[in-house]
Amino acid sequence: MRNSFFDDSLDKRSIKQRIRKLSKAKVGYYSIGLYPASLAYNSAMQNSMKSLLLAPRPGRDLLGAFSEEEIQGMDSRHLVRMGRMSRHKKGKDSVSNDLEYLIAKCDLVLLSANSKYVQKDVTEACEIREKLNRHNVVLCCLAGSFNHDDANNDSYVLCEKFPNLAFFSGFHRHGSLRDPVDSFTANFCHPNSLTALIGAYLLNQLSPNIQVSPGIHNVEAQYIKAAKNMASIFAGFGYEYHQQNPGVLPTLLTLLLNQCLDQAATVSMSRQDRHELYSQQTIALTE
Numbered sequence: 001m002r003n004s005f006f007d008d009s010l011d012k013r014s015i016k017q018r019i020r021k022l023s024k025a026k027v028g029y030y031s032i033g034l035y036p037a038s039l040a041y042n043s044a045m046q047n048s049m050k051s052l053l054l055a056p057r058p059g060r061d062l063l064g065a066f067s068e069e070e071i072q073g074m075d076s077r078h079l080v081r082m083g084r085m086s087r088h089k090k091g092k093d094s095v096s097n098d099l100e101y102l103i104a105k106c107d108l109v110l111l112s113a114n115s116k117y118v119q120k121d122v123t124e125a126c127e128i129r130e131k132l133n134r135h136n137v138v139l140c141c142l143a144g145s146f147n148h149d150d151a152n153n154d155s156y157v158l159c160e161k162f163p164n165l166a167f168f169s170g171f172h173r174h175g176s177l178r179d180p181v182d183s184f185t186a187n188f189c190h191p192n193s194l195t196a197l198i199g200a201y202l203l204n205q206l207s208p209n210i211q212v213s214p215g216i217h218n219v220e221a222q223y224i225k226a227a228k229n230m231a232s233i234f235a236g237f238g239y240e241y242h243q244q245n246p247g248v249l250p251t252l253l254t255l256l257l258n259q260c261l262d263q264a265a266t267v268s269m270s271r272q273d274r275h276e277l278y279s280q281q282t283i284a285l286t287e
Contacts, residue, residue: 001126003164004195005107005136018136019198024051027202028102031057031113031121034065035142035170037082038177039206041074044081045180046207053106054086055097057113062086074178103128103137108202110140110168115147115158122162138199140166140188166190166199168212182209189215193283231256 006018029036032054043052056062062082063071071079087094088101102109103125111121118141125139141158148155159165170186177184188203190196193216200214235253242248 025107028053028106028109030055036112042177043206044078100128108138184210186212187215
């Protein structure tokens with residue numbers, strides 16, 4: 001799967017023009033769950049939403065991931081702005097954005113569905129990109145997504161099937177993105193360092209409170225993220241059953257972290273393209 005902001009030309013002038021165009025590019029979020037909706041709310045809160053478009057999954061509400069109580073606690077002005085991000089004019093009518101509209105209007109599209117839908121969304125987005133002749137729209141998914149092939153009874157991390165996908169992973173406290181003075185850090189990773197750098201730049205424009213760092217994407221990091229997500233669930237169960245013994249939780253977390261790193265090291269040792277991944281970059285970013 002090809003997934004780059006640039007075509008195959010190495011012409012200095014065309015690359016320069018493309019970078020200038022990308023400095024004003026739009027970002028699209030498809031399938032608006034709790035995470036992307038919180039990011040969009042933060043952008044609306046900081047008045048930096050002009051470069052962001054939203055498209056809920058068909059049949060879903062824009063704020064469907066939030067409880068009624070949480071929605072009541074949000075600023076109505078910011079919710080109106082989020083509504084504007086998710087709709088466009090079609091003739092005299094106002095219609096909801098969809099995946100095709102995002103790919104037509106944006107240069108970076110985040111497919112934020114969970115494991116149940118994300119592989120289907122990647123396939124559909126590639127088909128739309130081909131139909132619209134928008135080959136330089138970069139597709140991105142949330143990091144650490146385990147998937148399962150029922151037909152072959154095979155479990156895998158998504159980037160094993162689509163190694164050129166970009167991945168976005170953030171770190172924040174629950175509810176922090178709806179706090180005007182709180183901050184949010186994240187990584188935007190891609191196998192090509194120039195694509196990673198520009199993607200991080202575009203996501204950084206969404207809010208002054210969101211800081212996104214670029215990184216060279218690798219399968220090992222996705223395994224760590226996926227394993228960490230599962231480890232957090234196990235740690236939660238452990239804490240629930242051993243609240244009276246505070247020494248159990250750090251011990252459990254240490255064991256789970258060791259398993260995460262062991263999994264990543266095992267994957268790393270089996271890679272055949274490790275030297276190529278890190279040595280043939282247009283810009284040197286650290287591993």
